Amino acid sequence: MNLALPAAAVVPRSSALRWLSDLLYTRRGLLLAALLGPPLLWFGVVYLGSLFALLANSFFTLDEFSGVVDRSRLSLDNFRAMTEPANVDVVLRTVLMAVSVTLACGLIAFPIAYYMARYARGPQKALLYIAVMLPLWSSYLVRLYAWKLLLAKEGAISWVLAEVHMTWLLDALLSTPGIGGNSLSFSRLGTFIVFVYMWLPFMILPIQAAIERIPGSLLEASSDLGARSGTTFWQVIFPLAMPGIAAGSIFTFSLTLGDYIIPQVIGDSTLFIGQVVYRQQGVAGNVPFAAAFSLVPIVVIGVYLWIAKRLGAFDAL
């Protein structure tokens, strides 16, 4: 073996390129800067710049008479307006919806994720994975439209219930104050069902990934030590699936908090945070108030993440 001979296949290139190559290889900091420079510049200018503009605008006010944003002075008027009972109601309603959607998604997702991770094998596993992933990535509006068809008064759900003589159940649900309404597509219950449907895959996949990472030897050890399957589930599997549940819940919670299209298309006429933001900047032209109000979901998610962290949900991540 003659290590001193250069490999014949690689012809030394022009010295300038070689010099640059050597420079980047020996100075790792320089290479890193060259790689991360463009993305950091983009995100720094476009994204952080926009978030900063949003924050700055929330301190401006809209002149009621001229409809022009007054940028000459800063005030906390928008934040004061947010404490009005109507706006507080909107925030509470949205947070309650986000919490119930998250709980429902968790309950439906867990068995699917558990089965996918622990029992499904080979082609069945691939099929399940695709079955969960396709709705996750496929068109949000098409799926929403499908629910409009399903929930309509003359739609498929009413038809199925009539066929099995259970229309009374639907009528009872729709006459319940708080969740009911004219038809499923004009009720809080309808909004809830569609939210759960839309974000369910976001809950299944992280839980599945978390359960999949649990080493088999851990489960064998548990059963060797005399634990029955129920004990193993609650003492070993469930705690180790927790980070996945936490990750999924962040998606379902955050997505519900900001969505304004689902409650607009399916639901009664009460407002959610996203709708208030959308209308304030659009119809009312009050960009400063919309900017201030859009900070609410950011703060709520911040609090949610902080609580999740305090509960130790991220320790295993």
Add this chain to the structure above:
Amino acid sequence: MRSDPSRAGWGLKAATWVGVLFLHIPLALIILYAFSAEDKSYVFPPPALTTQWFAAAWAREDVWAAIGLSFRVALVSTALAMVLGTLAAAGLARTRFFGRDAISLLLILPIALPGIVTGIALRTAYHTAEIPFSFWTIVVGHATFCVVVVYNNAVARLRRTSPSLIEASMDLGADSFQTIRYVILPQLGSALLAGGLLAFALSFDEVIVTTFTAGQQTTLPIWMLQELIRPRQRPVTNVVAVVIIALTFIPILAAYYLTRADEQPGGR
């Protein structure tokens, strides 16, 4: 790895398959409605089946214009996201330095925060900087949240690729650029393609950020949203919905097959 010899109980199986049905019945229903002869209401079951609405949708200029704009926006956004996402992945995959976590958080943020926050932030920034709405104001928004998809795919592949390959290439006398050209890019190829396909699907479908960053332009999702709020010709909407399903399923399935090994560490 089959550690637990016991089989899944029927309750678990039922819960799983009912859940999967719940996820797919709405999509199947859309396909059925595209063939419905009923044009006034959402009545179920459809009284008769027909293919006439496909022809009606084909003849609609506004649908073609919306598809064309969405296609161009997705193409340019994906190209930008692939460059930025690949660079970021190469920079972050095997390095440890102060601020690294902050950078990866920054890449995820546009998708982790509700779309409405990203949307209104961009709109406020355009407004403040007095930038008029155009094709490019939409592209900038889309490219920003597409970066993370490319980044995730590229990072997963780079972490699976042994660094000794790169060292071997250097030992054999290749310079950095030759190593990138002959060693790193071929390894990354399918992951980048998959990331690009997903970014394309994401951009093609994005509505919330688009409503805030578009002026009068109508992308396909914006067209769909207008139909949802003020329906004009329901059968055409049904057909367009089926076309959208077909157009998004293909890149998603392709991306899945290109990255199967990256995605499922335990599933091989």
